[in-house]
Amino acid sequence: MTMLAIKGLCSGYGKIDVLHDLGLDILQGQIITLIGANGAGKSTLLKTISGLLRPTAGSIEFEGANIARRPPYKIVEQGISHVPEGRAILKRMTVLDNLRMGAYVRSDSEVERDIESVLARFPALLERRLQMAGTLSGGEQQMLAIGRALVARPRLLLLDEPSLGLAPKIVTQIFFTLRELQKEGKTILLVEQNARQALRVADHGYVLERGRIIYSGSGQELLNMPEVQRTYLGQSAA
């Protein structure tokens, strides 16, 4: 089942379009990885999907409904959670309060239980649940950001560079967590500079260059493509 269908998308900042006539499909339950050079438009794409940016043309259909010009909070209500680059957590609030804010759009009684399951998934957060989020290490902040997004019970998770600035051990943990989330039924759209690991964990991948998709294929196919290896993976490709 197609969860997200993007057609002819143009979007950018002010008068300058960064994305040009972009189209892609995400099937339910997949992990999709987006790689590309800086400035290629990966973050722009995520921001346009989550409503932080308005597209100038094109359509974005989520589970059949066109969400292209809706305000961000409505898109969160639809079931899409975005973890922006740099995490966007509330540094002057505690870990627990951050998680509660993540559930802002929910009014049902299961919120506490979901918060507890996030804390169980990330024991480091459980330990620091009353600490100010700004005092957490980079890896812990990333886990908090993902946990915060999860509490909204999204069906689609947008992650912008989750491995940025993190120790190798933590990066492995994060990718492991993504695999687990997939098993639990979540669909994940992942933007990553750590191209190798991101393609390894993906079902399907897209390569973005200057606002357009130039390659598309399964994670393994892209890993083996010489053009991709040359431009993005470097000499020591696995």
Add this chain to the structure above:
Amino acid sequence: MFNTLIDGYTQSILIFIGINIIVAYSFFAPFKTGQVSIGQAGFMAVGAYASAVLTQKFGAPFIVSVPVAGLIAGVVGVVIGFPALRIKGIYLLLLTLGFSEIIQVIVLSWDYVGGAQGYRNIPFNRHTLESVIVVVALLIFFFGRLERSSLGRAMDSIHQDETASEVMGIDVVRIKLFAFGIGATVAGIAGALYAHQLTYVDSTTFNVMMSIEILIFVVVGGASTYWGPVVGAVVLSLLPELLRTLREWLELLPVAWTNFYPADKIYDFLHGFLDFENAKRLIVYGIILIVMMIVRPDGLITRDSIPRISLKRWRARHA
């Protein structure tokens, strides 16, 4: 009601303090979302003139005119709030400042509300003190509830990081407008009450200095919790009285002690300095502000200063 219990002078001081608390909250509301407004005096003016017109020219009772005046100010606030959404920092300050100035010019040139001569013969409200007390109590209750509510936390998170708040599903636009509108409404109510106490307002009454004083109340009192505006307003309002008392004590010194140089020069200086009219008030505020920013920049009252009184915890400790 209080007219028999408290003399007129003390009453007017209490009213003065009360109105200052109300305007402090009018700054506090938009500030909770990160919007700094130095135009609250402008909203006071809208409320003041609206209520004056409603009572004097349409015969409305105070109990109707004051809230309606507040609502009118609130509507104006939401209108100004729209352009304010996209503007940050110093540019927002300029927008709110500009708004305040525009109101003053309108009032100055509109003869219906007195024009250059000002608005005279505004009906006097004998129950201003009661009204002020009621409004202050309501505000403390309302902002106390707000602080502990999800909406209050949402406002704090908007203040900290608007993008993060957006991706959490918080309707940043609506909440910012709401905060701005509440601030304007509260300022309008304060302005209305003020007008019915002074019975005369003109285009110079609600000036920029007043807006800045309002800001200082909240900054000194502490902007992170709902008791801050109260403490700031009370402390800074009582300051003139405190200084005047000091001056009176100074005058009690025997003349012989201060007849000679340099004591007489020091006496003259202190005596003049403590002569607390409008102009000197700002000097003292300025000094207080500088000292506060160095010693305690978060304000007098912060979240930790308030003991968390909770029945459950008391029971747990004394069980």
Add this chain to the structure above:
Amino acid sequence: MLERTPAAACLAIEGLTKRFGGFFALDNLQVEVAAGDIHALIGPNGAGKTTLFNLITGVLSADSGRIVFEGQPVMDARPSKRTLRGIARTFQNIRLFPHLTVLETVMIGEHCRLFPSLWLSFRAAALQLPFGEAEQERAMRATALTLLEFFGLADKRDAKASDLPYGDQRRLEMARALATQPRLLLLDEPAAGMNPHETEELDELITRIRDRGVTIILVEHDMRLVMEISDRVTVLNFGTKIAEGNPKEIQSNPVVIEAYLGEDVQL
């Protein structure tokens, strides 16, 4: 390749301790960086790496211990003085001046060398004729251009710093740091946000900087880069050194794998 004189320590950190309240960001740290080395500093987030950089550059002051640069202690010097002594750094989250051009950014780096005191810079500004360029300005411009060529940014000299793509911004930051003529360069996560191919280009750039005679201390999470170009690696955790050695030793050190690398790492 430069020849390494065994005993030449560029930077010596002796018993350095820094506390934030009850929390020990650095605990009695002892590290020696040899002149001409590329010395990597790795460790989990919160291990104290950025704090160490801040202490070396003078942004923070230590609670106890010494930092000795080229045989002289630097503890009392303000950050700007330390730059004059020859210590420069780049930042993890690029801190460029958004509205200056590429050329102007590098020229700012030169300022401190040409005008070590306020009086000198004021005099130069005051004595400048209304039209035309002073001799000094022209020289600064020329030096800046040479540096830009080294970094491959010469053709973008008039572009605004904020308009540059990310990789170029990182290189501009390094160019600016190099314009201060340092003998020690602290690079804070230079590969952050770069894909593997871009990081490989960084290998060469950093090595060439070292070959100009600059000692480099590198904080990085990209293990391939670290292992490829470092002469020596120090591993920090919880503010103390848990391992030190050449890249091969560190890679196979079980303590390091447990604390930082994890089992799954493929390089």
